[in-house]
Amino acid sequence: MGRADAAAIAAGTPGPVLMAAAGRAVARVALRRFRPVRCLVLAGPGNNGGDGYVAARLLEQAGWPVSVAALAPPRPGSDAAAAAAAWRGPMLPFHPAEAARAGLVIDAVFGAGLARDLDGPVAGTLRAARAPVLAVDVPSGLDGATGQVRGFAPRAAVTVTFFRLKPGHLLLPGRELCGELVLADIGLPAGVLAAVRPRAWRNAPGLWRPPEWGAGAHKYSRGHLTILAGGEMTGAARLAAGAAHRVGAGLVTLLAPDAAAAALYRAGDPGTIVSAAGLEALLADERRRAWLIGPGLPGDAATRAALRRLVGAGRQVVADAGALTACAGAPQALAGCAVLTPHAGEFARVFGPVGQDKLAAARAAAAATGAVVLLKGADTVIAAPDGRAAVNANAPPSLATGGTGDVLAGSIAALLAQGMEPFAAAGCGAWIQGEAARAHGPGLVAEDLITLLPNAMELARLNL
Template identity: 70%
Template sequence: MTQTRPRSAMLSELLTPGEMAEADRLAGNGPALMEAAGRAVAMAIRQRFRPRRTLVLAGPGNNGGDGYVVARLLEQAGWDVAVAAVAPPRDGSDAAQAAARWRGPRRGLEAIGRAGLVVDALFGAGLARDFEGPAAEALRTCGAPVVAVDVPSGLDGATGAVRGFAPQAVLTVTFFRAKPGHLLLPGRDLCGELVVADIGLPASVLEAIRPRTFANGPSLWALPRPGAGSHKHSRGHVTVISGREMAGAALLAARAARRAGAGLVTLACGDAASAALHRLAEPGALVIEAEGSSALLDAILADARRDTILAGPGLPPDEATREAVSRCLAADRKLVADAGALTAFAGDPDGLRGAAILTPHAAEFARLFGPAGDDRLAAVRAAAADIGGVVLLKGSDTVISAPDGRAAINHNAPPWLATGGTGDVLAGLAAALLAQGMPAFEAACAAAWIQGEAARKIGPGLLAEDLAGEFRNLM
């Protein structure tokens, strides 16, 4: 199976605030970087707004220094600009140099009520305490559009969580690379439009930092492509274990697996009625049936070519499901566990150790590992390391982590993807990519991105049944 890597201009690396500080240190020449950062913000503002009375809120650190540069450049362009500083910069710092070059008016925080635009250059992504006090209150009551430098003040750049208070920005300009907090909720929403500006930092600094978090997209993975000698057996075999009461979930997963390129898809049924339904509804899939869960597992595992198994969609979280998962893992099959297969092991994540991919939503994750809390990225990383497999925590800011600590944030899912059955489709898609030879982390990342793009193309009114038909345009 050959693989092709789609072209992508996305800068996929995400840097934590600490990693970004290290990038600045490695690059050196802080005053030049500050000047370039302020210039990028001023340019972004001028591209989106007509001149108006503007108030720059400046903090005491580098974020505030960027703000002074913004104020100076906007004033040079003919704007009516004033600066409200919450504290002076440290003597001798780059920010102090930038502040000394500002010759325009200085105002108190009360001037925010007369501003037509507010530039939030108070505190950057590395703020180590809650944002509160007079400056936070001024932004809370601000009626003007807010443009944030780096992040809206109070937003944790590592987690996307709000520390105390963070304003709603219409535009956020950050530098060199985005941070996890720009993509994780609620940070993503609070940032408004996000611009990642090139300020002259060399990409070579990434070699020393070696980031482990990425914005999900085609630059991270290569989709499998059949070659001239490919046949249905060489393109992978996915087996979907079907439940009796919610057979539609297995059908959604199976159809997604077929559309995603799996050479063969088998629906495994524990009763004759479900088998008959599946034969009618999905004629291109194979159907096997056996009475009783043990007999059905015997039939599945009898064929070594059924090496990729999806368990969970439509399955009840009972002892039979636990047995199915345990036997598949013991037989060294590549297992994708979703829905009922996850809840069946509530409080016992060790029972899923060795699974290739887990695809929980927030409640299923909490049943297995405990609540993810504010730092979802750290929680998913810990869960993946714990079970030795990839964990994909579903949501509009889906987080995917490999056991080795690599993590990706998927941010292209539109809100209309939040409807019944889409998780079954995602699990089937991931299983198909896994069966075709993609590594588990890359398969999970690709599945999340492809489903998000398919949903975006379909638009409002999406049904889970619509998704698989869009895969052909994305693969």
């Protein structure tokens, strides 16, 4: 955002104009979301504080009782200093007692670029607020790049941010601390994005396009997905296969480890091909370009060897569950895969702990393996080896149940089979899973997702 502001100013949009628009956006949200109450604006010394001074002046003009408490004066000659000079209303001490008395606190202390932990008087004053907090850009103390809390950050009722969202608005715990998120247009020309060249996005249709098929499509043109199936945890592969069918794969084969397991799988979905012919026999069919390995498989040497054979044969491979565990401490063994789908525990076993910066961790893992890494969670991150990343923010808590990861892996593999490139397939799979879960509501189990995936795919097409 710093580069975007600078590019806009260089292109002829004055800084004070941008600050006036930001403050106006904050005031507008306050007027629409809250009744007139005693309002305290907590203003920092930078541009965030300048936005707060502008909002204070506009709310006072609208008849609100408004006071400003300044942490420190703005730098002389800055845009924020000009905004502060235009404020003629009451000034109060920056103190917890003042925050506790307010009917609405506008947090304009620090923005998304905070580079140190919040403590002492600032944290104490924000913590003392008993009324709703309206945050400017981010709740002060929230790291806009990672979504992590730097010392302390208040829980806002509403957060008003500008031009584009920041990763911290979508990554946890930041997403929950922001409350209702309002993205305001403050007049930055869209062309500044060419100078900024963002590499992270909110995951949604438009970032990718779901497969669409014409009248001439047939089962082979829509791709043949093969899933390596285990002999014990058979439900995992069956869930993945069911999802793959519903997401549009033309053919789905379960490769069973032996005749007994094959008989068990054949008692399931009649539309799924079941084979016990062995890996080499199926690899001889060049039409089998997309493979899924891991759901229901043990994390052992045999699984690792099968993974390497698939990659060595030039297939597009989605590695999940047991395939990831089989490569614990050896990320190089996953090199050449198309997509990896670890949850935090599997990620830690292969790459080390995720740490405080989920985006950076996923990007590093993608760069190390050459694979798209989908790091699962309520704030799933999808990272490509070239540095592109997306944050998926539509997953409801109901997805936290066994088997949903198998469904996701099957969906992504089916999208690969239909010709989507890995980053797009991972993003599409994550988004449609979130939408399917939201459509179902409470009481979701993994099996429910499968029947809801086609509607989610159609919703993705309609939202392009």
